[in-house]
Amino acid sequence: MAIAGATGAGKSTLLKMIAGLLQPDRGSIRFEGKNVPGPNEKLIPGHDAIAYISQTFELRNNYRVEEELDYTNKLSDEVAASLFRICRISHLLKRWTDELSGGEQQRIVTARALIASPRLLLLDEPFSNLDMGHKQLMKNVIEDITEKLKITCILVSHDPTDILSWAHEIIVIENGKIIQQGNPKQIYLQPVNEYCAALFGRYNLIDTTKLHLFDKADLLSLPQFGDAIFTRPEHFKIVDATLSAVKGIIKKIVFFGSYFELDLLVADSVIVVRTMETGFAENDEVGLSLSKPFSFLTRLRQACLPIVRLSLTIFS
Numbered sequence: 001m002a003i004a005g006a007t008g009a010g011k012s013t014l015l016k017m018i019a020g021l022l023q024p025d026r027g028s029i030r031f032e033g034k035n036v037p038g039p040n041e042k043l044i045p046g047h048d049a050i051a052y053i054s055q056t057f058e059l060r061n062n063y064r065v066e067e068e069l070d071y072t073n074k075l076s077d078e079v080a081a082s083l084f085r086i087c088r089i090s091h092l093l094k095r096w097t098d099e100l101s102g103g104e105q106q107r108i109v110t111a112r113a114l115i116a117s118p119r120l121l122l123l124d125e126p127f128s129n130l131d132m133g134h135k136q137l138m139k140n141v142i143e144d145i146t147e148k149l150k151i152t153c154i155l156v157s158h159d160p161t162d163i164l165s166w167a168h169e170i171i172v173i174e175n176g177k178i179i180q181q182g183n184p185k186q187i188y189l190q191p192v193n194e195y196c197a198a199l200f201g202r203y204n205l206i207d208t209t210k211l212h213l214f215d216k217a218d219l220l221s222l223p224q225f226g227d228a229i230f231t232r233p234e235h236f237k238i239v240d241a242t243l244s245a246v247k248g249i250i251k252k253i254v255f256f257g258s259y260f261e262l263d264l265l266v267a268d269s270v271i272v273v274r275t276m277e278t279g280f281a282e283n284d285e286v287g288l289s290l291s292k293p294f295s296f297l298t299r300l301r302q303a304c305l306p307i308v309r310l311s312l313t314i315f316s
Helices: 011-019 065-070 077-086 102-114 132-148 160-164 184-189 194-199 208-213 295-315
Strands: 002-004 050-053 120-124 152-156 170-174 177-182 204-207 228-231 236-239 247-255 260-266 269-275 285-290
Touching: 002 011, 002 160, 011 050, 011 120, 011 152, 050 102, 065 102, 077 102, 077 132, 102 120, 102 132, 132 152, 160 184, 170 184, 170 194, 177 184, 177 194, 204 208, 204 269, 208 228, 236 269, 260 285
Parallel strands: 002 152, 002 170, 050 120, 120 152
Antiparallel strands: 170 177, 204 228, 236 285, 247 260, 247 285, 260 269
């Protein structure tokens, strides 16, 4: 499960309360049917079955990695060796802790938390400050933790690519309140408002007075925020201007490696379009049409909204 939200929404606070490190102002945290005591109820905060890894972690200096891990290790040598393989740290055991890169330190800290055999792992921004290589390695480690060790993970991240590609379920919070919950496709394609839409990438809002430019039935299958229809850049495709009723002028082209994003001036509005096609230049006139099929989005909308209402009732 991933928790998403803007800076200051309460993501880290929620994670710390689940871990028993912060006292809730009201209500309670329950894990496996039992109350998780906060620091006001327990002399040493925390829960034996819940491991929490914060954004700011530390390893002791002047220790070898194996010494750092042995300090809290209660596992057999065979089980510990398997855990170290899952965390991709077997080759680091003889290294000094101050010789490790940021990504290596992150994996060591994760292994140290898992040595206590938790049943729930809480990760607060585990990919922050990691380069692409170490980030992908850390993603693989977390996937193996859930699949091979059968440990439930709750992850907080501000990066939509980290969340959408990893989570089975996403909770979106704003100012300490849950405003949407669902699987990644639901959250990305059917956000409940503009706040949710913005968290997971670029989007367009098409004024409903301009629906005549497109196939109205297709657009009306998409979410509507006030007087505007929500779309993602990939909801459109570029076509020959002579074959399309909707024409636009390319005002900006941005290259992202595997695709381009074009800012098109259509009438007096700018529409962002994502495409893998090449050969465009600024100020070119192009045609614009909706990508097909939209029937999938209609079915998704019908399936998604009842789930969101039910989840909000449960979590409120």
